[in-house]
Amino acid sequence: LGKSRKSSKKVPPGSLGIPIIGQSLGLLRSMRANTAEEWLQRRIQKYGPISKLSLFGKPTVFMYGPASNKFIFTSDNSTLSNGQTQSIRRILGERCVLELSGQDHKRVRGALMSFLKPESLIKYVGKMDEEVRMHIQMHWQGKQEVKVLPLMKSLTFNIICTLLFGIERGPRRDELAKWFPQMIEGMWSVPINLPFTRFNRSLRASASIRDTLKELMDEKRVELEQKGANPHQDLITCMLSIYEQNNEVMTEQEILDNARLVMIAGHDTSSVLLTFLIRLLANEPSIYAAVLKEQEAIAKSKPKGEFLSWEDISKMKYTWRVAQETLRMVPPVFGGFRKTVKDIEYEGYLIPKGWQIFWVTNMTHTDGRIFPEPTKFDPTRFENQSAIPSYSFVPFGGGPRICPGYEFARLETLVTVHHLVTKFSWKLCSDNSFGRDPMPVPTKQLLVQIMPRNEV
Numbered sequence: 001l002g003k004s005r006k007s008s009k010k011v012p013p014g015s016l017g018i019p020i021i022g023q024s025l026g027l028l029r030s031m032r033a034n035t036a037e038e039w040l041q042r043r044i045q046k047y048g049p050i051s052k053l054s055l056f057g058k059p060t061v062f063m064y065g066p067a068s069n070k071f072i073f074t075s076d077n078s079t080l081s082n083g084q085t086q087s088i089r090r091i092l093g094e095r096c097v098l099e100l101s102g103q104d105h106k107r108v109r110g111a112l113m114s115f116l117k118p119e120s121l122i123k124y125v126g127k128m129d130e131e132v133r134m135h136i137q138m139h140w141q142g143k144q145e146v147k148v149l150p151l152m153k154s155l156t157f158n159i160i161c162t163l164l165f166g167i168e169r170g171p172r173r174d175e176l177a178k179w180f181p182q183m184i185e186g187m188w189s190v191p192i193n194l195p196f197t198r199f200n201r202s203l204r205a206s207a208s209i210r211d212t213l214k215e216l217m218d219e220k221r222v223e224l225e226q227k228g229a230n231p232h233q234d235l236i237t238c239m240l241s242i243y244e245q246n247n248e249v250m251t252e253q254e255i256l257d258n259a260r261l262v263m264i265a266g267h268d269t270s271s272v273l274l275t276f277l278i279r280l281l282a283n284e285p286s287i288y289a290a291v292l293k294e295q296e297a298i299a300k301s302k303p304k305g306e307f308l309s310w311e312d313i314s315k316m317k318y319t320w321r322v323a324q325e326t327l328r329m330v331p332p333v334f335g336g337f338r339k340t341v342k343d344i345e346y347e348g349y350l351i352p353k354g355w356q357i358f359w360v361t362n363m364t365h366t367d368g369r370i371f372p373e374p375t376k377f378d379p380t381r382f383e384n385q386s387a388i389p390s391y392s393f394v395p396f397g398g399g400p401r402i403c404p405g406y407e408f409a410r411l412e413t414l415v416t417v418h419h420l421v422t423k424f425s426w427k428l429c430s431d432n433s434f435g436r437d438p439m440p441v442p443t444k445q446l447l448v449q450i451m452p453r454n455e456v
């Protein structure tokens with residue numbers, strides 16, 4: 001690796017654009033119009049596979065392909081740090097797991113994983129099932145039309161509140177639900193903190209959420225210390241109990257910053273996956289029929305009304321392949337950033353210390369050399385997982401920071417699809433287009449007409 005700027009290497013080609021704003025607005029505009037992949041392709045044609053630009057206030061190198069993904073996901077923190085853009089850091093806080101590295105990252109990630117690992121999730125399947133049934137009863141049954149995206153956001157938000165945070169339905173949950181969209185809006189924004197900016201609104205929302213979570217945390221602490229609550233009853237109590245047991249294993253700020261992160265990371269992404277799965281099932285009757293067949297067989301094998309079990313979930317193999325193909329074609333996370341901690345050399349270029357590196361999920365997902373006929377929806381691609389080259393299918397990232405919520409997302413997706421397909425069929429009332437903000441948002445938030453099926 002290169003020693004310093006004295007190295008004869010040049011920084012990658014491209015332009016840094018105008019100060020602070022750089023190319024952020026161009027990228028965001030194309031994401032909104034769902035042409036960001038073309039926007040990036042034009043850069044590649046002009047500058048080659050590795051180029052510089054400026055995004056969200058910092059000089060940035062964009063690179064793509066399985067080798068670049070591997071470099072980005074597996075470099076250790078002596079080369080790349082996971083520091084987020086200024087906007088994300090200010091909104092989520094400096095001690096959230098995205099900002100941590102080395103031992104700190106391992107420790108906090110370990111605390112989150114103790115809740116999100118399959119051995120713990122087994123206990124939640126029934127509760128998850130109950131949340132989904134309640135949601136369907138309240139928002140689908142007896143309706144002729146529904147707007148899918150906002151419903152899926154509310155479902156996954158409620159799942160997180162019940163399962164991970166132990167927040168009951170009521171004013172506190174409503175308060176959080178009110179601030180959340182506003183906080184998320186500013187994550188991919190230019191960090192200009194003036195009263196009328198998206199960024200400013202987002203910072204204010206983030207502070208209100210922090211206050212609410214602080215109140216919750218104080219109550220959970222009392223429950224834990226004075227009422228002997230089970231340390232594993234929810235994620236916050238679990239993080240508090242680590243703190244109590246082993247002086248300062250997690251600080252108060254770490255608990256609050258990570259609670260806020262998990263609330264976003266855990267519901268905004270899975271709601272998009274569910275929405276696009278529902279869109280796909282409307283468009284592809286033969287796939288809907290195959291998913292229905294798998295889910296009906298499971299429903300018929302159980303006494304009516306009994307909750308799904310972990311074993312039932314593990315039988316939903318075809319349905320999960322359909323979800324994976326949906327994640328390939330419409331990955332909820334567009335991409336992400338790392339930061340160089342020293343001057344580095346990559347593929348003959350110098351990347352100076354402190355620059356961002358930008359990876360983009362779809363660049364490998366839509367590469368015909370990796371996924372032949374990439375625009376065709378084909379869940380059989382995932383029948384043989386080992387045939388997919390490493391670091392090419394990256395909806396959950398990769399390496400030591402691969403999404404710790406993978407199993408949780410899989411569980412909530414499968415439980416929801418089970419209930420929806422066995423109870424309803426549906427037709428789109430809108431076209432198939434969508435934009436990114438930065439998460440994919442379908443036209444009319446995916447309005448569908450729903451028809452009840454005869455219960456199995």
Ligand code: HEM
Nearest residue numbers: 098265266269270273333336395396397401403405408409
């Ligand atoms: C379909 C659903 C989901 C998708 C597509 C998704 C995607 C991702 C991606 C791409 C990353 C890595 C970003 C990077 O390396 O730059 C990530 C990290 C993360 N995700 Fe997810 N995620 C999903 C669901 C969840 C859920 C349900 C949770 C929690 C309950 C969660 C919690 C996290 C956390 C805490 C991180 C940071 C991990 C670290 O830095 O060590 N995600 N996710």
